[in-house]
Amino acid sequence: xxxxxxxKSLWDQRRSLVGWIVAVTAVGVxxxxxxxxxxxxxxxxxxxxxxxxxxDAMGFTDMTSAAGYLGSTTFGLLGPVLIIVMxxxxxxxxxxxxxxxxxLDLTLAHPVSRWLVLxxxxxxxxxxxxxxxxVLWLALLAISGPAQLGELxxxxxxxxxxxxxxxxxxxxxxxxxxxxxxxxxxxxxxVLAVVAIGAFFGxxxxxxxxxxxxxxxxxxxxxxxxxxxxxNGVALIxxxxxxxxxxxxxxxxxxxxxRRDIAV
Amino acid sequence: MSAVIQADGLRKMYGKRRGLDGLDLExxxxxxxxxxxxxxxxxxxxxxxxLDLIRPSGGSATVFGIEPRAGGTTLRRRLGYLPGxxxxxxxxxxxxxxxxxxxxxxxxxxERIAALAERFELDLSVRVGSLSKGNRxxxxxxxxxxxxxxxxxxxxxxIGLDPIIQQRFLELLAETHAAGQTVFMSSHILGEVxxxxxxxxxxxxxxxxxxxxxxxxxxxxxxxxEIHFAGPVxxxxxxxxxxxSDVEVADGxxxxxxxxxxxxxxxxAARFTVETLTVEEPDLEDxxxxxxxxxxxxxxx
Numbered sequence: 005x006x007x008x009x010x011x012k013s014l015w016d017q018r019r020s021l022v023g024w025i026v027a028v029t030a031v032g033v034x035x036x037x038x039x040x041x042x043x044x045x046x047x048x049x050x051x052x053x054x055x056x057x058x059x060d061a062m063g064f065t066d067m068t069s070a071a072g073y074l075g076s077t078t079f080g081l082l083g084p085v086l087i088i089v090m091x092x093x094x095x096x097x098x099x100x101x102x103x104x105x106x107x108l109d110l111t112l113a114h115p116v117s118r119w120l121v122l123x124x125x126x127x128x129x130x131x132x133x134x135x136x137x138x139v140l141w142l143a144l145l146a147i148s149g150p151a152q153l154g155e156l157x158x159x160x161x162x163x164x165x166x167x168x169x170x171x172x173x174x175x176x177x178x179x180x181x182x183x184x185x186x187x188x189x190x191x192x193x194x195v196l197a198v199v200a201i202g203a204f205f206g207x208x209x210x211x212x213x214x215x216x217x218x219x220x221x222x223x224x225x226x227x228x229x230x231x232x233x234x235x236n237g238v239a240l241i242x243x244x245x246x247x248x249x250x251x252x253x254x255x256x257x258x259x260x261x262x263r264r265d266i267a268v
Numbered sequence: 269m270s271a272v273i274q275a276d277g278l279r280k281m282y283g284k285r286r287g288l289d290g291l292d293l294e295x296x297x298x299x300x301x302x303x304x305x306x307x308x309x310x311x312x313x314x315x316x317x318x319l320d321l322i323r324p325s326g327g328s329a330t331v332f333g334i335e336p337r338a339g340g341t342t343l344r345r346r347l348g349y350l351p352g353x354x355x356x357x358x359x360x361x362x363x364x365x366x367x368x369x370x371x372x373x374x375x376x377x378x379e380r381i382a383a384l385a386e387r388f389e390l391d392l393s394v395r396v397g398s399l400s401k402g403n404r405x406x407x408x409x410x411x412x413x414x415x416x417x418x419x420x421x422x423x424x425x426x427i428g429l430d431p432i433i434q435q436r437f438l439e440l441l442a443e444t445h446a447a448g449q450t451v452f453m454s455s456h457i458l459g460e461v462x463x464x465x466x467x468x469x470x471x472x473x474x475x476x477x478x479x480x481x482x483x484x485x486x487x488x489x490x491x492x493x494e495i496h497f498a499g500p501v502x503x504x505x506x507x508x509x510x511x512x513s514d515v516e517v518a519d520g521x522x523x524x525x526x527x528x529x530x531x532x533x534x535x536x537a538a539r540f541t542v543e544t545l546t547v548e549e550p551d552l553e554d555x556x557x558x559x560x561x562x563x564x565x566x567x568x569x
Binding site: 106 | 312316319320321322323340341342344345347349351353354355356357359360364367368369371372373374411
């Protein structure tokens with residue numbers, strides 16, 4: 005585990021990574037476990053009473069099918085929120101956190117290039133996200149019987165989990181890139197919060213306002229869940245859009261990181 | 269001898285704040301160079317430019333004839349670096365940290381790491397976070413020396429080390445010197461470098477204001493001398509000796525200060541029965557203090 009920047013980054017994060025995995029999985033599983041209680045005719049009637057525009061804005065669409073319920077809860081709200089915060093924490097600490105803590109000097113004084121450090125830390129972030137999604141998927145499979153989620157296929161659950169991971173990788177890349185370009189974790193968090201909130205409302209409200217439909221097309225949320233992976237499986241094009249956007253962000257951050265002074 | 273580190277008119281601005289203002293520097297192959305100056309004079313800025321952590325605003329700096337930016341990883345492979353503020357993650361053990369850093373350099377025999385750790389009485393199985401500041405600094409020293417680099421760049425290396433460990437550090441430095449490695453170390457205390465350095469450069473307000481050969485300095489510096497004789501001696505016997513000052517003779521004891529050659533004094537004293545003779549090593553600190561106040565460059569060579 006001590007042979008490269010990549011493995012060492014994962015090794016150093018192992019405790020916090022376990023924490024994130026437990027948090028994301030626990031929230032996902034708890035939500036899912038409530039499905040048998042929510043899935044009643046009364047609830048369906050209650051949901052129908054909401055104006056459709058409001059249901060869309062809140063992301064609650066169809067609460068009476070397993071795909072609709074899980075897509076509105078575990079994968080619709082708290083899952084993405086947690087994974088964004090996880091992306092902020094991991095991405096922000098990868099370069100900016102080390103720099104603010106005064107630890108980056110020592111690493112960069114070694115025979116490793118700044119690009120290598122950036123890319124290997126990004127790779128560690130990708131692995132962390134995929135691992136989190138993998139555990140979430142396994143946990144949902146484990147409870148799918150008692151939680152009456154049997155109608156969801158194993159592959160579609162995997163697809164939704166993979167979408168969540170790539171979504172997290174995008175936001176992690178954003179925090180990593182801003183942190184690498186500026187050396188400021190606070191700025192990385194700030195930019196990420198603005199983008200995340202903008203993306204959420206752009207995706208949910210954009211289509212309801214005339215002339216703002218395009219907002220949805222630039223929202224990462226759209227590429228995360230617009231294709232409804234719980235029903236339709238993996239949307240390769242959407243994932244590619246998120247992945248390419250993440251790579252571009254890291255590349256831009258790296259260009260600046262390679263040129264600038266490292267703060268003491 | 270060729271220059272291992274060369275800086276010409278090196279400038280660094282942090283926004284509007286001055287870091288370096290035309291620093292000239294030459295560190296020769298195989299020497300121990302003490303880089304001295306008050307806090308904020310530009311020592312750390314110079315060192316961080318050499319490691320390519322920051323980029324100069326003007327002038328030039330080369331290490332082994334290569335600009336740090338152009339030299340990249342190939343150049344840094346030849347260096348060992350101890351940052352002025354050695355900070356690492358607290359959750360890892362000393363062993364984990366050192367093995368990792370060694371691996372970034374392509375590996376170092378663990379026996380070498382263990383031997384250095386033992387020498388500094390450092391327990392590598394302890395978490396870094398629970399080590400004292402001094403013990404953490406030892407880790408910094410070990411990682412800088414472990415791969416036996418051609419050039420060591422040390423920013424205030426003995427900060428936080430107790431006197432015994434400081435002595436061990438100076439021994440290690442002497443071995444490094446004997447092995448032909450070049451050392452560039454900064455300090456704000458002369459006493460720390462006078463034992464081991466060949467030459468000392470003084471930096472002030474981002475410029476080199478003095479460059480001295482430590483042996484020359486020591487020769488010029490006045491030593492306190494005390495000689496106890498078997499019986500009373502006449503004061504006149506010690507008058508007119510070159511370099512002798514503050515002469516005081518009483519009850520067969522001579523106390524004086526001597527700068528330069530000791531020959532005349534020894535011959536004068538030899539006419540009497542000498543019981544004990546004490547010579548205090550010169551304190552270069554007093555001599556150097558004057559340079560902190562000067563602004564004109566003074567070159568000894």
